[in-house]
Amino acid sequence: MQIRISGSKPPASKAELTYGCIWMNRRTRKVRSGSVNFSLTKKLLLADQNPRLLSLAELYGFREKYRHWQEMGFEMAKTAAKTAPVPEGLTALMERHADALSSQLQAHHLKVFPPTSEKGIRTFAPSEASKLLGVGESYLRQTASEMPELNVSMSPGGRRTFSIEDIHAIRKHMDQVGRGNRRYLPHRRDGEQLQVISVMNFKGGSGKTTTAAHLAQYLAMRGYRILAIDLDPQASLSALFGSQPETDVGPNETLYGAIRYDEEQVPVEQVVRGTYIPDLHLIPGNLELMEFEHDTPRALMKRKEGDTLFYGRISQVIEDIADNYDVVVIDCPPQLGYLTLSALTAATSILVTVHPQMLDVMSMNQFLAMTSNLLREIENAGAQFKFNWMRYLITRFEPSDGPQNQMVGYLRSIFGENVLNFPMLKTTAVSDAGLTNQTLFEVERSQFTRSTYDRALEAMNAVNDEIESLIKKAWGRPT
Numbered sequence: 001m002q003i004r005i006s007g008s009k010p011p012a013s014k015a016e017l018t019y020g021c022i023w024m025n026r027r028t029r030k031v032r033s034g035s036v037n038f039s040l041t042k043k044l045l046l047a048d049q050n051p052r053l054l055s056l057a058e059l060y061g062f063r064e065k066y067r068h069w070q071e072m073g074f075e076m077a078k079t080a081a082k083t084a085p086v087p088e089g090l091t092a093l094m095e096r097h098a099d100a101l102s103s104q105l106q107a108h109h110l111k112v113f114p115p116t117s118e119k120g121i122r123t124f125a126p127s128e129a130s131k132l133l134g135v136g137e138s139y140l141r142q143t144a145s146e147m148p149e150l151n152v153s154m155s156p157g158g159r160r161t162f163s164i165e166d167i168h169a170i171r172k173h174m175d176q177v178g179r180g181n182r183r184y185l186p187h188r189r190d191g192e193q194l195q196v197i198s199v200m201n202f203k204g205g206s207g208k209t210t211t212a213a214h215l216a217q218y219l220a221m222r223g224y225r226i227l228a229i230d231l232d233p234q235a236s237l238s239a240l241f242g243s244q245p246e247t248d249v250g251p252n253e254t255l256y257g258a259i260r261y262d263e264e265q266v267p268v269e270q271v272v273r274g275t276y277i278p279d280l281h282l283i284p285g286n287l288e289l290m291e292f293e294h295d296t297p298r299a300l301m302k303r304k305e306g307d308t309l310f311y312g313r314i315s316q317v318i319e320d321i322a323d324n325y326d327v328v329v330i331d332c333p334p335q336l337g338y339l340t341l342s343a344l345t346a347a348t349s350i351l352v353t354v355h356p357q358m359l360d361v362m363s364m365n366q367f368l369a370m371t372s373n374l375l376r377e378i379e380n381a382g383a384q385f386k387f388n389w390m391r392y393l394i395t396r397f398e399p400s401d402g403p404q405n406q407m408v409g410y411l412r413s414i415f416g417e418n419v420l421n422f423p424m425l426k427t428t429a430v431s432d433a434g435l436t437n438q439t440l441f442e443v444e445r446s447q448f449t450r451s452t453y454d455r456a457l458e459a460m461n462a463v464n465d466e467i468e469s470l471i472k473k474a475w476g477r478p479t
Helices: 014-031 038-046 056-071 090-112 126-133 137-145 164-177 208-221 236-240 287-302 310-320 338-346 358-380 402-418 428-434 450-475
Strands: 195-200 226-230 280-283 327-331 349-354 389-394
Touching: 126 137, 126 164, 137 164, 195 208, 195 338, 195 450, 208 226, 208 236, 208 280, 208 327, 208 349, 208 450, 226 236, 287 310, 287 338, 310 338, 338 358, 349 358, 349 450, 358 402, 389 402, 389 450, 428 450
Parallel strands: 195 327, 195 349, 226 280, 226 327, 349 389
Antiparallel strands: none
8 A cells, every 4th residue: 555645755655654653653642631542533534435545744744733732731522423414503503512612621621720739829039039029139038037937949950939928928027027117018008099900991802801810910929918800701810810610600609799689699708719829819700790781771670769770889899898908900891881881980990901903993992982971971870980090001012013013102192191101012921821821920931931931021010010100109109
């Protein structure tokens, strides 16, 4: 038997094909975990209506795709025997696809994060820890030596590293024994207003959830008490923080449970959960949040005197737990519904993410026009806004892209200081970390080339540091 070769190469022998099969079979046994093996795959490839011979190029191409798929953590779906096609309606088709995708995503999650694993933040070098604490490295080493209960780990190279729990303990210790009036715990003081930052955009893909997740983690690592609220029914923020919407978030465990209109409403404290970062708490989301959009029109028709209208319900529940936090970060849904309007009413600050492309900017124009009209209506109905600042954050920015630079200049000429000075760069470090539901603060630096990771982290820290300065300014503190 001979095999046709793509291109101008001579035919390959049966022995060569057998060698390719054996190599693939060995490789499969190394990486397989209940997935289809190569012998079955070969049958599927060859069992055509019109049988044909495989080229070595096809064989090797499939081998590489298969290996890449396994390294990504996904399982190869077993192909069922061919059956006669059965007419299927749109609802049934979407339902079947949703079930199939959900099962594969859960299998991927279990492979990347087995039940025995715990999601967490990577350890920090002394230079990074000292920056988070706002002290010099020498003072950090001196303080750490004064704390015998501190279990500081060592890197493979013999260098000391600090966990996020270590940094939290050191910050509390320095705040208690520090000299003078300096405070290392930057909690709110008397007279300082709780900062509620709503991160929003009408168009998906602008980096809204990524921005909210990194902002919440950064501020928590800097010592602030943070509450992150996932208002997006897609629940990407919850997934980034380790709460899978399909399996880890039950009925009445989202913010909907605290703002619903019926007798099943629960205190907001019951839907707040801790995370793997000290002083960072989460109210997760899932599809249940859509119920608020459906319930509100009925509630408006049946409302009684004294009822809190939809735009004030998030403000009301945040006020109940305001003393526990310094900053609330809300990841808004990418739509102008009742949830978004309620989040805008609750916000003291607005952060709008924008990708510097013409279609995205045109979409943002529609978003701003519709939002301002709706806010005017609810303001006339009695809504009160506690507004400190609004900023536009340029996301997925490529400095070498000429049209993007022109668009950024265009936005700065229109909005002036309302555009943040630092953009968030487009980088493979952020997208690759997202494949495993992690942030830049969670992935190990060794997973990337050093320059790629350092460039991404520098850009992310610059953005978050500028937002922290705006928070301090709102409190009247020096920046």
